[in-house]
Amino acid sequence: MFASGALRMEEPGRIDHTAVLSARDFGRLSRFIYDTCGIKMPDVKKTMLEARLQKRLRALGIHSFTDYCDYLFSNEGLEKELVQMLDMVTTNKTDFFREPDHFNYLSHTVLPDWVRKHPGATLAIWSAGCSSGEEPYTLAMVLSEFALNNPGFDFRILATDISTRVLEKAKNAIYQESQVEPVPFELKKKYLLRSKDRSSGMVRIVPELREKVRFRRLNFMDEDFGMREHLDIIFCRNVIIYFDRPTQEKLLQRFHRNMKPGAFIFMGHSETLSGLDVPLVSVYPTVYRRQK
Incomplete structure (x- = not known):
């Protein structure tokens, strides 16, 4: 039941559309x-x-x-x-291969070094604030391409968001063709399925990639993120800009607690850790590393 008091209800579709937020x-x-x-x-x-x-x-x-x-x-x-x-x-804006230099740095610098230091291990990566799934599926494509040239390399991706609405879209992994325009042509051929109804203009991520990504709801304000393991890489881009500086600092300290020594965190290009008390060092524009 509703809270006590005179809660005024009307039939859906017949309410006062001019209601003003005082x-x-x-x-x-x-x-x-x-x-x-x-x-x-x-x-x-x-x-x-x-x-x-x-x-x-x-x-x-x-x-x-x-x-x-x-x-x-x-x-x-x-x-x-x-x-x-x-x-x-909540604001949910994202794209495939958004800020592409991050994926180049991941492929050519971070991953080769990680494989040399962790032979036979499985890379654990977190897409924090994943919205409708474009970022984790981009990561799945990039990591799958890296795996082709590095036998034995494996990975798993955790993708989280506070919005159940966008998480449902992400799990379905169905996108308009216009949304996948940033995906390179060769990757489209490998990792996207066209709808049987060609006039629909819809595509879907292939099952092999969908199986690599686990989605769940997570609120950054939770003290315990419920991580079963520490992470090698975190992508948290264009998320902390919505928080004030004290909240940003607390959030990054929580991230730090869930990172392995030497782990990386990728931030958005409009975000900075300058002035925040967190033990992370800059290694590339808006890419930071946990100190050992």
């Missing part, structure tokens, strides 16, 4: 979002938040943002609505 309710929501997932919601984000959450008001048949907040903060809301709300407010 400064008070925006403050309640922005504080809650920051406390829950570390994302800052400055005042300039108010219009964006209002527009995105209108979808949830319509889906639930809730009349106002005040009532929505009351429901969200109730026991039932925290259980049933929290993930839905976070899906609406």
